[in-house]
Amino acid sequence: MTDRGCVCVIDDDADVRGALGSLLRSAGFSAALYETPEDFLSDGPPPSASCLVLDIRLRGESGLDFQDRLVASGASIPVILITGHGDIPMTVRGMKAGAVDFLPKPFTDDQMLGAVAAAIETDRARRAESAEADALQERHERLTPREKEVMALVVTGLMNKQVAARMGLSEITVKIHRGSVMRKMEAQSLADLVRIAELLNVRDETIHRFNI
Amino acid sequence: MRDDAAGRRLARRVNGGAALLIALAIFALDVLTPLQGAVAVLYTSVVLLASRIQSRMQIILAGTLSLFLALIGYAVMHWGAPLGSAAVRLTVSFVAIGITTLLCLRNQAASEEKRVSEQRYRTIFNAAALPIWEGDWSEAYAMFRSGVEPDADVLDRVARSAVIRDANDAAAQMFGFPDRSALIGNTIVRHHTPAAEATLARIVTALLSGETAIQEETQFLTRTGEIIDVVIHVTLPPSDGEWKRVLVTAIDLTERNRAEQRLMQAQAELTHVSRVTTLGQLAASIAHEVNQPLSAIITYAKSGKRWLLRDTPDPAEAVTCLDQIASNGTRAADIIARIRNLARNAEPQNGLITLPPLIEETAALLNRDLDAHSVALRMKVEPDLPQVAGDRVQIQQVLMNLMINAEQAMSATIVNHRELCVGAERDETSVRITVRDCGTGISGDLESLFAPFFTTKASGLGMGLPICRTIIERHGGTLSATNNPDGGATFSFTLPAALQQHEVVA
Numbered sequence: 001m002t003d004r005g006c007v008c009v010i011d012d013d014a015d016v017r018g019a020l021g022s023l024l025r026s027a028g029f030s031a032a033l034y035e036t037p038e039d040f041l042s043d044g045p046p047p048s049a050s051c052l053v054l055d056i057r058l059r060g061e062s063g064l065d066f067q068d069r070l071v072a073s074g075a076s077i078p079v080i081l082i083t084g085h086g087d088i089p090m091t092v093r094g095m096k097a098g099a100v101d102f103l104p105k106p107f108t109d110d111q112m113l114g115a116v117a118a119a120i121e122t123d124r125a126r127r128a129e130s131a132e133a134d135a136l137q138e139r140h141e142r143l144t145p146r147e148k149e150v151m152a153l154v155v156t157g158l159m160n161k162q163v164a165a166r167m168g169l170s171e172i173t174v175k176i177h178r179g180s181v182m183r184k185m186e187a188q189s190l191a192d193l194v195r196i197a198e199l200l201n202v203r204d205e206t207i208h209r210f211n212i
Numbered sequence: 213m214r215d216d217a218a219g220r221r222l223a224r225r226v227n228g229g230a231a232l233l234i235a236l237a238i239f240a241l242d243v244l245t246p247l248q249g250a251v252a253v254l255y256t257s258v259v260l261l262a263s264r265i266q267s268r269m270q271i272i273l274a275g276t277l278s279l280f281l282a283l284i285g286y287a288v289m290h291w292g293a294p295l296g297s298a299a300v301r302l303t304v305s306f307v308a309i310g311i312t313t314l315l316c317l318r319n320q321a322a323s324e325e326k327r328v329s330e331q332r333y334r335t336i337f338n339a340a341a342l343p344i345w346e347g348d349w350s351e352a353y354a355m356f357r358s359g360v361e362p363d364a365d366v367l368d369r370v371a372r373s374a375v376i377r378d379a380n381d382a383a384a385q386m387f388g389f390p391d392r393s394a395l396i397g398n399t400i401v402r403h404h405t406p407a408a409e410a411t412l413a414r415i416v417t418a419l420l421s422g423e424t425a426i427q428e429e430t431q432f433l434t435r436t437g438e439i440i441d442v443v444i445h446v447t448l449p450p451s452d453g454e455w456k457r458v459l460v461t462a463i464d465l466t467e468r469n470r471a472e473q474r475l476m477q478a479q480a481e482l483t484h485v486s487r488v489t490t491l492g493q494l495a496a497s498i499a500h501e502v503n504q505p506l507s508a509i510i511t512y513a514k515s516g517k518r519w520l521l522r523d524t525p526d527p528a529e530a531v532t533c534l535d536q537i538a539s540n541g542t543r544a545a546d547i548i549a550r551i552r553n554l555a556r557n558a559e560p561q562n563g564l565i566t567l568p569p570l571i572e573e574t575a576a577l578l579n580r581d582l583d584a585h586s587v588a589l590r591m592k593v594e595p596d597l598p599q600v601a602g603d604r605v606q607i608q609q610v611l612m613n614l615m616i617n618a619e620q621a622m623s624a625t626i627v628n629h630r631e632l633c634v635g636a637e638r639d640e641t642s643v644r645i646t647v648r649d650c651g652t653g654i655s656g657d658l659e660s661l662f663a664p665f666f667t668t669k670a671s672g673l674g675m676g677l678p679i680c681r682t683i684i685e686r687h688g689g690t691l692s693a694t695n696n697p698d699g700g701a702t703f704s705f706t707l708p709a710a711l712q713q714h715e716v717v718a
Contacts (some may be wrong), residue, residue, distance in 0.1 A: 013504045015540050023534055026518035057500070059583045084503050085496070106507050109514035135353035
């Protein structure tokens with residue numbers, strides 16, 4: 001069976017942890033089992049698509065507190081909370097903090113595997129998205145300051161001569177810069193460049209059609 | 213009683229009449245016959261007869277009458293004659309009558325005193341609230357005199373021959389009769405229980421060995437077949453060498469014993485309730501504790517099935533799952549056994565208790581709860597602790613109570629400082645167990661903690677510590693509390709060390 005992704009489990013009960021590990025592996029996931037949040041953190045962020053199954057009731061720091069800490073640190077791994085005694089305030093707190101699922105014990109194997117599969121899918125999509133964003137960012141970094149300025153103005157819908165006037169350049173020079181921006185950003189069309197600029201958030205916000 | 217008085221009055225009249233007739237006859241003899249003797253001396257018989265009635269007045273009357281008749285007789289026969297032998301005879305008669313009268317009066321006074329004293333004794337006997345009866349054991353005495361050994365058969369005969377001569381109403385009531393006439397003339401064989409038979413054997417042995425006052429605790433059957441607990445006191449009066457009047461007094465302890473038993477039962481129930489309440493406080497963490505292995509079992513079962521149903525089944529993984537299911541089942545069963553022990557409502561069982569496992573088990577029960585309240589548990593149990601005697605469950609209950617109290621006392625302490633120390637050490641001939649917290653300590657009177665219904669908790673009954681103290685004291689130990697110099701409180705209890713086998717031998 002192919003690897004369907006890595007599931008990290010934090011549960012202080014060795015038996016419950018072991019059982020979850022066995023279940024996840026039987027369904028084709030790889031499982032990383034941790035007794036405490038610290039053990040999990042010391043392993044570093046998982047390299048591939050993954051999710052975290054977190055028991056709310058832990059010795060010492062509670063699962064919810066750890067979840068807050070994780071979110072604050074900017075980690076983006078999807079979290080599935082499990083608990084034996086979930087109440088509504090706990091659920092609300094967990095979901096507000098961005099948990100993708102909340103499974104009260106006892107959960108069925110299908111519930112758990114379904115939740116895990118969905119969470120990993122989310123993570124995979126997020127990873128793909130963020131990989132694209134990273135690539136665009138990198139391309140944008142390669143532009144010269146002038147080119148960046150031209151791009152920020154072009155994507156607002158200004159014509160070349162308007163850009164030239166604004167920047168105090170000749171229209172020819174603007175055209176050359178614009179051509180290299182299109183090439184360097186690997187944009188197929190102006191519409192594509194506009195989309196990329198949206199993703200990178202580099203549009204010149206000072207330009208409005210009424211104050212040109 | 214009324215018949216008695218009437219009979220006595222009649223006897224007095226008959227007696228008085230007879231005395232009067234005899235006096236007249238003697239007078240006739242004196243006056244009408246020419247006898248030359250001191251006939252008047254015969255008047256003494258009148259006085260003696262009169263004295264039988266035991267009336268002081270009548271004796272004096274008889275004496276005076278006799279003197280008077282003797283004087284008249286003399287006057288009739290010898291009036292005017294010179295003083296001669298007749299006068300001497302009269303004098304002799306006077307002296308005789310006088311002395312007889314005086315003696316009779318004294319005798320009457322003595323017997324009157326005796327009668328009053330006897331009556332007082334009777335009154336005491338009858339009016340006493342204490343059951344008293346007097347048995348005639350002379351037949352038994354005769355048997356033993358002839359050399360019979362007191363075996364079971366003989367004792368049965370003794371019991372059947374020991375007739376009650378007298379008994380008071382309290383005795384009758386104790387056996388369930390309306391008044392004493394039902395007892396007098398009978399034996400108490402029909403009220404015997406096996407315990408009473410054994411007691412009789414001991415009493416007879418003691419009497420034979422020369423004791424005259426014996427106390428025994430025994431049981432009798434009442435007329436309605438109820439068993440009563442009695443302490444009897446058997447007394448042999450000093451002058452009674454032949455066991456003719458064996459005095460038995462009894463104290464009916466049935467009510468007292470029953471009350472005591474009810475009290476013990478109530479206490480046992482209270483102890484149980486408090487234990488169950490304590491368990492109730494732990495319910496959430498106990499439920500979690502049991503739930504963990506159960507959810508592991510369910511997950512392992514599901515996972516085992518998946519390993520077997522894969523395209524390429526993995527029996528090795530499935531076997532691991534089955535092993536894990538078994539070991540988690542055992543884990544759950546162990547937890548339940550621990551709780552069941554504490555929850556059972558059984559009679560206290562006395563046995564030898566090895567303390568370290570008991571302390572560990574209690575800690576295991578509380579572990580989850582302590583964790584939930586971020587309390588660190590430190591244990592300092594001395595090796596080679598002597599065993600103690602008592603009821604394991606109750607001792608565990610005390611320890612658990614003290615540990616939960618300690619945990620709750622630290623709820624206001626900052627998280628990293630919540631430390632609970634449980635220690636056990638040998639203290640001369642006993643074992644001391646201490647439970648120390650770093651909480652707020654105890655303000656006010658330390659002893660008031662042990663008063664029933666005293667509580668410092670918002671939701672406490674205030675029965676925990678009094679019950680703990682009762683339990684420890686019933687085990688022969690003490691339970692006390694002190695404030696620590698560096699904050700928090702320490703509760704400690706001692707239990708006397710049970711004697712080890714080799715120590716007994718040495």
